[in-house]
Amino acid sequence: MPATFLLGGDLEVSRIGFGAMRITGPGIWGEPGDLAAARELLRHVVERDVNLIDTADSYGPEVSENLIAEALRPYPENLVIATKGGFERPGPGRWEPSGRPDRLKRCCESSLLRLKLERIDLYQLHTVDPNVPIEDSVAALAELQEEGKIRHIGLSNVTVEEIERARQIVPVVSVQNHYNVTDRASEDVVRFCEDGGLAFLAYFPLATGELAESGTALAEIAGHHGATPAQVALAWLLRHAPVTLPIPGTSSIAHFDENIDAAELELEDDELEALDELAAAT
Numbered sequence: 001m002p003a004t005f006l007l008g009g010d011l012e013v014s015r016i017g018f019g020a021m022r023i024t025g026p027g028i029w030g031e032p033g034d035l036a037a038a039r040e041l042l043r044h045v046v047e048r049d050v051n052l053i054d055t056a057d058s059y060g061p062e063v064s065e066n067l068i069a070e071a072l073r074p075y076p077e078n079l080v081i082a083t084k085g086g087f088e089r090p091g092p093g094r095w096e097p098s099g100r101p102d103r104l105k106r107c108c109e110s111s112l113l114r115l116k117l118e119r120i121d122l123y124q125l126h127t128v129d130p131n132v133p134i135e136d137s138v139a140a141l142a143e144l145q146e147e148g149k150i151r152h153i154g155l156s157n158v159t160v161e162e163i164e165r166a167r168q169i170v171p172v173v174s175v176q177n178h179y180n181v182t183d184r185a186s187e188d189v190v191r192f193c194e195d196g197g198l199a200f201l202a203y204f205p206l207a208t209g210e211l212a213e214s215g216t217a218l219a220e221i222a223g224h225h226g227a228t229p230a231q232v233a234l235a236w237l238l239r240h241a242p243v244t245l246p247i248p249g250t251s252s253i254a255h256f257d258e259n260i261d262a263a264e265l266e267l268e269d270d271e272l273e274a275l276d277e278l279a280a281a282t
Contacts, residue, residue: 001238003263005245007052007199008152008173011121013080015238016263017052018045018256019203019249020064027092031063032251039071044253046076048260054176054201054247056084056126057111058095065114073116082174082201083111084156086126086137099129101140108144124154124176125166134162135169142170154201160192176201176247181218181233183207184279194243205237205246206230206259217274227265234262236275 004012023038025031032038045053055064065083072079085107088098108123123141128134144150154174155166166172175193177186179202184190193200218229225232230248237246248259267275 002242005199005243007080007122011080011152012078013052013199013245014050015245016050016234016260017054017082017201017245017247018050019247020053020055020068021059022249022251023067024060024063025092028059029089029092030060035067038067038251041251041253041256042068042071045256046072046079048257050260051076051078052080052082052245052247054082054084054203056087056124057107057114058084058087058089058126061089062110062114065111069114069116080121081115081117082122082124082154083115083120084124084126084176085111086129086156095127097127097129097131099125099127099132099134099137101132101136104137104140105144108141108149112149119149119151121151122154122174123150123152124156124174125158127157128162134158134165138166138169138172145170154199156201156203158189160188163189163192163198172198174199174201176203178202178204179237179244180205180207181236181275182278190241190244194241198243199245200241200243202237202244202246206233206248217278221267221271221274224271225265225267227262228258231258231262231265232267232275234259235265235267236272238263239267239272 007013085104086099088096141153152173156176179186190200222229222232237244250256
């Protein structure tokens, strides 16, 4: 099981990344209750050799990107910061698609300023705006790429058909969709990415819920390995496809360390089969 993935053919990143959505306030709105702890967590992420941090202008909004710059500049040479644009945030817990080309360009420019970067390694269309053809949205990102402000372009919350349409306009190196051991609505997207060598960034990868209770396959396998159900869920993702990069988020150093240690967990074939069956049973 490879520990790293070559993103875009030139950026080697850790298979387990860090999702920086949870270093904000309730409802992914405003600043976290403990700013110092959030900065400490970000520095710890880098100290643990995790070099893929995923964020977005809508996290806070702006809070997550600002904290990353405050905590980590000057950035380590191998750190890959992936950010996204395409949502407006009218209030806590509210997300409204906004993928107009002119707005996406402004979003990217603002992210560059907040992150204090000259170029963003991976800039992702956060969602497809139902009122804007995806071709128009990614064409704006292609222009930014030509200007040297974006290194690689990714997509988020998309279908295979939308990926194919986007790739007619510009090369796409990654897809970020909701995906975990029990929710595999994006299985066809995972396989599409595997066939094409695209990275698949799995967000919300730890939706264990009831599966963590005693008597479930996830809990039983975790007990066998002296691990947690969350670690088993992440280990399954790493084994399920070589292009899968889970990006669990947390505001706790202890939980972050637990997540990263999942990379050391070796699951047996029969355990993988039992976990595969969870999707059909839920």
